[in-house]
Amino acid sequence: MSIAHSLGERIAAFTAADLPDEALRWARIGVIDTIGVTLAGAAEPCARIARTVASPSDGAALVLGSRLRMKPSDAALVNGTAAHALDFDDCSNTLGGHPSAPILPALLALAEENHACGLRFVTAYVAGFETQARIARAVNFHHYDKGWHPTATLGVFGACAASAHLLELDAAHTATALSIAASFASGIKANFGTMTKPLHVGHASRNGLVAALLAREGFNAGDEAFEHRQGFFNVYNGAGHYDADAPLAHWAEPLDIVEPGIAIKQYPCCGSTHPAIDAMLMLVSEYGLTPDQVEAVVSWTHPRRLQHTNRPQPASALDAKFSVQYCVARALAQGRVVLSDFEGDAYADPAIRALMARIVAEPDPQADRQPDHFGAEVVVQLRDGRRVSKRVARAAGRTSANPLPDERIEAKFLDCANHALTPGASRDALGMLWRVDSLQDMTALTALLETGLRH
Structure with missing residues (x-):
């Protein structure tokens, strides 16, 4: 059985029952942090340019920090770019990059269009997080040192897996989506320090979502996109520089979002x-x-x-x-x-x-x-x-073993959200995000983020 199909089986089988309380807590924190930095990043030039190029449409997905709505793939591109615009989004030791920014913009847009509940949203997020982390274990840190930007080259698989999960694709269709995503993987570190770095993230978020949508409609792809002699591992890392067994070993034991966990940034820089x-x-x-x-x-x-x-x-x-x-x-x-x-x-x-x-x-x-x-x-x-x-040895908040206290997480969110929302709306959004997994419909969140805008 191919790596893509084995991963597809694990992703499709993953349910809310597989989420321990710790995972739910860290998922809430990841969502809080990502929504906050996206609201703050929405006014940055790179996000504004991406919004202009994407153009509004009759889609259902909100462009955060605005009242514009687009089709989900375009909203994922713009919100993904905004999420990474300030380089203030969360990090992952395993990924060697930023785990949530590629996943959540795609997932939020898709959840809004499908009126998904908060628990489905969070479960899909953790499934995507786990997928990209396991693939990262196969290729890092040679992949990182080689010059790839793992947030994008691996984040596309996280966005794809999360989207496939929310769409309730079966194992075979999820495997196809991952194989499509393997041809979408891109992002080089030579573009760090420019607008193109956050664009990597928007591109990965959109492409992961598009891969899942294509697979749902019957698009096909190679069965061995990862392990083929001209597949992802050999092309991106090279022979002898990856561990093809790592993506499937110890899946969710423990979940990567729990250990080593999400690193929440205290400072808006690399x-x-x-x-x-x-x-x-x-x-x-x-x-x-x-x-x-x-x-x-x-x-x-x-x-x-x-x-x-x-x-x-x-x-x-x-x-x-x-x-x-x-x-x-x-x-x-x-x-x-x-x-x-x-x-x-x-x-x-x-x-x-x-x-x-x-x-x-x-x-x-x-x-x-x-x-x-x-x-x-x-x-x-x-x-x-x-x-x-x-x-x-490690910056404060770098792993779940040395987490930032809740008050610092909340202060960061409010500081970021207040760039786009009224203070009252920022506080209301924070309260809603702490219970995101209990929401009946994710449109309740996006409605608040739209009506609470400063202008």
Whole structure:
């Protein structure tokens, strides 16, 4: 039996009864976080351009942050782009990327059109999350290092599986959908720091949904799209650089959304900068550091993460999101890193630029002794001769083992949602999202998100 068909059997057989309480809780958190960052990202240029190109239609699916409605595939493209526009969406250690942004825009659009209940919506979300995580176990981290953007190249399978599940496709049709999606997989890391990175996500969300719809209508595809000598594994990773057994091993034991779980971002920038930000903020808090006290800073990041974050002279707000030098400078200068740091020409602030000149980013010399690649160390040389440092193994909230408290999750949502909604509507939406799995019809949520707009 092919990998696609074996995965199709598992996806089609997955039910709400397979969701432990922990999975339901993490699914709610993933939905809360993704809806919040999508509302905040809806006004970003990349999302506005995608909306213009997609064009409104007579479809049933809401474009978040607006009153426009489109057919589900177009709404998935626009909302998926908005979800990743700020690079503030959740992360996954397994995926090496952002798990929810490719899945939920497709799923929300489809749920709205089909008047699906919240429990079906959440169950499909977890099925999609598990699918992309298991495929990720087969290809990472060679896939990531090779230059693919796993959020997109693997996220398309998550969006496909979730859509197939909500459409109640059987195992054979789900397998076909996954095989179609294998030909849709795309996204290269050379486009990080530009509008094309969030477009990867919108593209993956739309394509995963389209693959499921095509399969439902009888479209066909190859039986061995993953393991064929010219299939996904060999073409995208190369012989000897994947584990074809991994997608099927230990399916849902435990669910990846539970362990290692979702990483909720505290800062609206590349997750690879977060441990260094945490380390600098700890030093600021512990020693009362100010920029005028600092002679020099060395930020050590795992080489895998430094490849796309060593940007000493960011040339745009998007570029600054991937500059560990810029992010560490902001943390030192103001004791926080917030959305406004990546808006307009904030990246060109002369005081921050002057501070960045004292910050050097280097490969972590202890990288080969670290259990994973999510840590960082910041070393600060002070003008009074002291040298202080802080090492962070993983950024706060990086796994379910060190979660952010609910109040931080809620504060982030409200801050993001208030960019598009009235404060009252943001609070109402938050309350509804905490009980999303109990909603009788997902259109109740989108109706609130539409009527609660500021303008």
